[in-house]
Amino acid sequence: TDRYAVFGNPISHSKSPLIHGIFANETQQVLEYEAILAPKDDFESCLKLFWFENGKGANVTVPFKEQAFNLCDELSEEAKLAGSVNTLTLLTNGKVRGDNTDGLGLVADLIRNISSLEGKRVLLLGAGGAARGSVLPLLKAGLKVCIHNRTQEKAEKLVEIFTPFGDVKALSIAELIGPFDIIINSTSSSLSGDIPAIPSCVIGADTLCYDMMYSKELTSFNSWALDLGAIKAIDGLGMLVGQAAKSFELWRGVTPEVDTTIKLLREKIE
Ligand code: ATR
Secondary structure, eight states: OEEEEEEESSOTTOOHHHHHHHHHHHHTOOEEEEEEEOOTTOHHHHHHHHHHTTEEEEEEOTTOHHHHHHTOSEEOHHHHHHTOOSEEEEOTTSOEEEEOOHHHHHHHHHHHHSSOOTTOEEEEEOOSHHHHHHHHHHHHTTOEEEEEOSSHHHHHHHHHHHGGGSOEEEOOGGGOOSOOSEEEEOSGGGGGTOOOOOOGGGOOTTOEEEESOOOSSOOHHHHHHHHTTOSEEEETHHHHHHHHHHHHHHHHSOOOOOHHHHHHHHHHOO
16 A cells, blocks of 8 residues: 655644545545654654655655755755745655645635635735745735735845745835735744734735634634634635645645535544
8 A cells, every 4th residue: 555644743733644534535545644753853764764665655744844855856846945845755766756735725725715816915924934835826826925024034035035936025014004905824923822913904804814823713813803804714724634635636646625624624623
């Protein structure tokens, strides 16, 4: 049986085995998918052993996405620009290909929720790894991307990287003049129940808000957005399933249906 796995540290919380199990069932693909806890200082040998033991593909999560990037023989454009890899594929010639499907999963989930993205103005909050992985797919979807980060220089660095690929700029807090069509929170602030310090004028009656975090209860960012009158606030569960679907498609050549998987997972969140 073809083996797949997700590598991370910690990893016990990972929903990926569940998601890929559902995909495999639904598409009648025979495969195994497990979670592997890699030692923080020894991801590389852990991965080598996996390839040696019939591994065909792997997802990579915190803290190994940048290391995975450095171990690839070839990279997708998204992975190259993200500087990180969440999907590894062992090719038939023995080489390892790296993809980054996080941003693709985000865009797929945005499309599930809004009819058209073309030309819309998006405010991307944060400039860490999660933000960087999203910019190219957002630009390719035809969005105009404004990046705001607590530490402005980091937003400007991202703009330097992505300027050749579309309409992208960094905005300081004073330049946050709304409303925006879409606001995406990629910061880790929701983890601690915080909200990025941004003015309420960014939200209008038609603003769709998206928090990359997900939880059973409304995230602090989404709750703030709805209080200010946002038309819709979505959490990152659909992005999680969406990135997994793109990985599955790369490995197996079939596209799983995501709606029922998202519903199933929603019931299981604690
Ligand atoms: P990730 O890979 O999840 O993006 P990261 O690379 O550590 O994680 O980036 C975290 C992001 O969340 C950064 O943009 C950080 O802002 P700074 O660059 O100014 O540190 C942002 N962040 C974290 N906590 C925040 C908070 N309470 N308010 C606003 N931004 C926050």
